[in-house]
Amino acid sequence: MKLQEYKGKELLQQYGFEKPDALLVTKKNLDDPATLLALHAFCSKHPQVMVKAQVIGGQRKKQGFVQESKGCDATLSLLQQLFSKMYQTQSVLSILVEEKIAIAHEYFLALLYDTRLKTPMLLFSSKGGIDIESHREELARYPISPIDGLSEESLRSFLHGLHVQDAAVLVPLLLSAYQCFTLADCLHLEINPLIKTNNGVWYAGDAKITIDDAAIPRQPFLQHVQEEASFLTPREIAARQVDALDYRGVAGRTFMDLPGTIAILASGGGASLTCMDALMRAGGKPANYTEYSGNPSREKVRKLTEITLSKPDLTGCLVIGGTANFTDVYETLAGFMDAVLVIKPSYPIVIRRAGPRDAEAFAMIRSLVDEHHFNVTLFGEETPMTKAVLVMVKKAEEYYASL
Amino acid sequence: MLPSKTTHVLVQGITGKEGSKATQQMLASGTLVTCGVTPGKGGKTIEGLPVFNTVAEAKVFDPLLTASVLYVPPLLAYQAAREALVAGIPWLVVFTENIPVRDTAKLIAYAAQHHSHIIGPSSVGLMHVGSCKFGSLGGGNDDRMYSKGHVGIMSKSGGMCAETALLLTKQGIGQSMVIGLGGDVLMGSTFTDLLPFFQQDQATKVLVIFGEVGGTAEEELAEAITSKRFTKPVVAFISGLFVESLPRNFPLGHAGAFIEGGRGKAEDKKKILREAGVLVAEYHHEIPDLVKKVMPHGI
Numbered sequence: 001m002k003l004q005e006y007k008g009k010e011l012l013q014q015y016g017f018e019k020p021d022a023l024l025v026t027k028k029n030l031d032d033p034a035t036l037l038a039l040h041a042f043c044s045k046h047p048q049v050m051v052k053a054q055v056i057g058g059q060r061k062k063q064g065f066v067q068e069s070k071g072c073d074a075t076l077s078l079l080q081q082l083f084s085k086m087y088q089t090q091s092v093l094s095i096l097v098e099e100k101i102a103i104a105h106e107y108f109l110a111l112l113y114d115t116r117l118k119t120p121m122l123l124f125s126s127k128g129g130i131d132i133e134s135h136r137e138e139l140a141r142y143p144i145s146p147i148d149g150l151s152e153e154s155l156r157s158f159l160h161g162l163h164v165q166d167a168a169v170l171v172p173l174l175l176s177a178y179q180c181f182t183l184a185d186c187l188h189l190e191i192n193p194l195i196k197t198n199n200g201v202w203y204a205g206d207a208k209i210t211i212d213d214a215a216i217p218r219q220p221f222l223q224h225v226q227e228e229a230s231f232l233t234p235r236e237i238a239a240r241q242v243d244a245l246d247y248r249g250v251a252g253r254t255f256m257d258l259p260g261t262i263a264i265l266a267s268g269g270g271a272s273l274t275c276m277d278a279l280m281r282a283g284g285k286p287a288n289y290t291e292y293s294g295n296p297s298r299e300k301v302r303k304l305t306e307i308t309l310s311k312p313d314l315t316g317c318l319v320i321g322g323t324a325n326f327t328d329v330y331e332t333l334a335g336f337m338d339a340v341l342v343i344k345p346s347y348p349i350v351i352r353r354a355g356p357r358d359a360e361a362f363a364m365i366r367s368l369v370d371e372h373h374f375n376v377t378l379f380g381e382e383t384p385m386t387k388a389v390l391v392m393v394k395k396a397e398e399y400y401a402s403l
Numbered sequence: 404m405l406p407s408k409t410t411h412v413l414v415q416g417i418t419g420k421e422g423s424k425a426t427q428q429m430l431a432s433g434t435l436v437t438c439g440v441t442p443g444k445g446g447k448t449i450e451g452l453p454v455f456n457t458v459a460e461a462k463v464f465d466p467l468l469t470a471s472v473l474y475v476p477p478l479l480a481y482q483a484a485r486e487a488l489v490a491g492i493p494w495l496v497v498f499t500e501n502i503p504v505r506d507t508a509k510l511i512a513y514a515a516q517h518h519s520h521i522i523g524p525s526s527v528g529l530m531h532v533g534s535c536k537f538g539s540l541g542g543g544n545d546d547r548m549y550s551k552g553h554v555g556i557m558s559k560s561g562g563m564c565a566e567t568a569l570l571l572t573k574q575g576i577g578q579s580m581v582i583g584l585g586g587d588v589l590m591g592s593t594f595t596d597l598l599p600f601f602q603q604d605q606a607t608k609v610l611v612i613f614g615e616v617g618g619t620a621e622e623e624l625a626e627a628i629t630s631k632r633f634t635k636p637v638v639a640f641i642s643g644l645f646v647e648s649l650p651r652n653f654p655l656g657h658a659g660a661f662i663e664g665g666r667g668k669a670e671d672k673k674k675i676l677r678e679a680g681v682l683v684a685e686y687h688h689e690i691p692d693l694v695k696k697v698m699p700h701g702i
Contacts, residue, residue: 113504115618115659118511118589146508147516185503187588215503218478256649269657270560270586270613274687276645281685289645322566325542381547384570384688 001211001222004054006096008207011221012191015180017173017204020098021046024054027083027093036076039097043072048100051078055087058208061130063087068100101203105166106193108132108139109174111181120144120181122174126164128193150178169202185215233257235307239290242303249296249327252304260285262396263308265301265336267293267321267353271385275320278386284393287311295327301335309343316396317349320388323381324355333361337368348395349374352388354381375399405580405600406470406494408535413461413471413492414439415483417449421498422474425539426450429472432545434535437465440483458490470494472528472537480524481506488517496537497523497591507589514591521591525657527561527583532568540564540581552577553702554694555601557594558613559586559620559657560642567613567640567690574691576698579606586615586657594624598633608702609636609694612681614672616643617660621672625679636697637681638690643669 003011009019023042029035043049053065060066065087069075075097083092108128114121122142125132132139142158144150155174159167173194181189190208197203216222232240239255262279264286266272272291279286288308292301309317319336333353340349351365362378369376377395379388406412412429416422417439427450429436438453438461445456455461462468471492475483480499487495488510495514502524514521522529528538533551540561541549548569554576558564561583568578582597584590594612601607610633614621621641627633646660647668673683682693 113508113588115589115620116623119508145512146505147512182505185505187504212503212505214477214501215505218503268562270558270563270615270642271566273615273645273660274560274563274566274640274642277642278686280644280648286645322562323548323569325539381569382573384573385566386686386688390686 001213001216002056003207003209003211004056004094005052005207006054006094008209009204011184011209012177012180012204012207014221015176017176017191018201020050020101020203022096022098025079025095025097030079030083039076040072042097043075046099047071049075050098050100051075051082052096052098053082053085053087053092054094054096055090055092057088057090058133059130060087065092101195101205102197103193103195104198105196106205107170107196108192109177109194110188110190110192111178111186112188114143117143119146120178122150122178124159124162124174126162132192144178149182150175166196169196173202184221185212185219186210187212235288235310238307239304242300242307245300245303246297249292249294249300251292251296251300252290252307255290255304255307256288258286258288260287261313261315261400262392263287263311263314263317264289265305265308265317265319266291267324267327267332269293271322272320275318275385275389278389279318279393282390282393284389284396287314292332293327296332298331298335298338301332302338305336305339306343309339309345314345314347315400316347316392317345318389318392319349319351319353320385321353322385324353327355328357329353329355330357330361330364333365337365340374341368341372344372345374347375347399348392349376350379350388350392350395351376352379352383352385406496406529406537407531408433409435410470410494411435411437411465411467412537413437413458413465413468413487414474415441415458415471415487416474416476417441417452417454418444418447419474421539423449425472425474425498426452428539428541428543429536431543432536432541434537437468458486458492462490468492470496470537472496472498473523474498477501477503481510484510484521485513488513488519491517493519495519495521495523495591496526496528497521497585498526498528498538499523500525500585502587504588507587507591511589511591520596522582522597523585523591524587525561525585527564529583530581532578532581538583540583548572549581550577552579553606553608553698554578555604555607555610556581556613557584557597557601557610558582559584559615559659560613561585563613563687566687567611570688570691571611571694574695576691576694579604584620586659588618588659590618590620590659593620595620595627598624598627602633602635607635609638609698611690611694612637612639614639614641615657615660616641616646616669616672617657617667619667622675625675625681628679628681637676638684638693638697639673639676639681640684640687640690641669641672641676
């Protein structure tokens, strides 16, 4: 889970990092009198402020999502302007207004896992700020033993080797950052810039933090932090509701709307992605991505199919998966056909599936196809998955040409 | 040596749904499972095997134990694996998914101290085709997908171990050893870590790799091949084109499959592998044809 800047700073504050005086404004509450009063008070207290859209991603400043402002009126109109903009595919739902800090020096620090050494790694630079990406290769790297952690002495000699001026302050700050990284189960913790001011106070100027999803159940501070649903489409929200229907299997949790016209119902993580790669390589355009696995109920698959096929102007539907170990292929394909019987698509449907009760499932589909004249092509384990994908792309193209 | 048919193996989490099913399947495939561990369930029997509360007790019962397969819940996996390492078990196959990376990092460091090996987390297991298996490869129908032969397989995806073997089997090409490495951010064993076992294995003539966007395992493999630490022909498929094309940061696929600062892209991995002499399949179903190209004559 990627934390928004203000949540990241709240977390860092628990580990001793100062954050600038700030006011969080949400799009929903922008017009409330209380918000306007608070903004007025904040801008009177701080003549110069930074206005920072709370979106996930890099280069916010370069793209105008972080700007400087003066006075309540100008700040308010900047807020209104930012709330109406899109950052990549995210709408801006909250904005952090911060006092502007007088910067004496900017450092860069990041903690992450090094996949080669299989240990945590500290990245550090005395040249922090917005241009860090252009000299990422120059970052000093310090591998950390996951058993022994960081010691004061080792950090001091690391910084000494880099000829860093402020080692006396930086050592305890880096120790705190590592404590936060491990205790809060971060996958990535980046503070850029880490700001030194002339009056001796140090601030986390920004915070990019990714929490390990696998550790969320043991992180009490995150229990109430809901994943931002701000950038989900209505179909994506509906599919997630299907997944939450019961505890049997996964169906729709990763539903994603895409701009193409071939509807996708895939099974199995590695298999799904391998088939999506093949679809794209062959020039097919997916209308969505979704995956079901772990033996979901017939009802769940029916509902997920209804959502998947609800998009207008589809040119095909691909039901694809490997050889299931225990997912009941009859039950899940019956759920698929339940929805097909209601929607009655005229576009081609290509199914490739194998596993428990596959013969029964195929017989059931064949008899429904005979009765209702659906355009269905059935493949079992004799056909490689990605070959079935190529058939889908070709049939969808033919269907589109025939319209 | 990798665990094999004569290896005494323990199942941690043997009384759970996955653990008991896997135990049954391992026994059926000829694996020497001798006992299991589930804290608080000591004294029970599963599939005729004794269950103990701790690995230490299991080790007293069977001093010849040299492998453990772990089917424990993710937030308890660290303690369970630690216990096996302290008890001196040299091979851990960790089936459990969703183990926090912080725990995995510590386990990998402890394993190095104990000179033990970890395969996984999120490993579907290790199979000597036609002989024995450690984990859940093949479910209960090993023969439906796997056939004995000369192709070794290592895969970051468990499901794709089966599909890759199936492709080969349908073309009359058998397999020697198949290992699911798991696609976590930190892998107990990378392709490179296990290469020496495929190099030594007489039955393996060709190695097939299923790799993925993210991390550095494929790059390390290319380095090992270039520096002649592995000299048998290698065929690879790398997935990730779709994941990389997504405009948003959706958590899709394996935990390790993400791009950081433009590094670890599938196309870059393919290029590096090709430069090392690996045959790279653009479509997964091309793997058997590439294997036929490099398989030594007369095999």
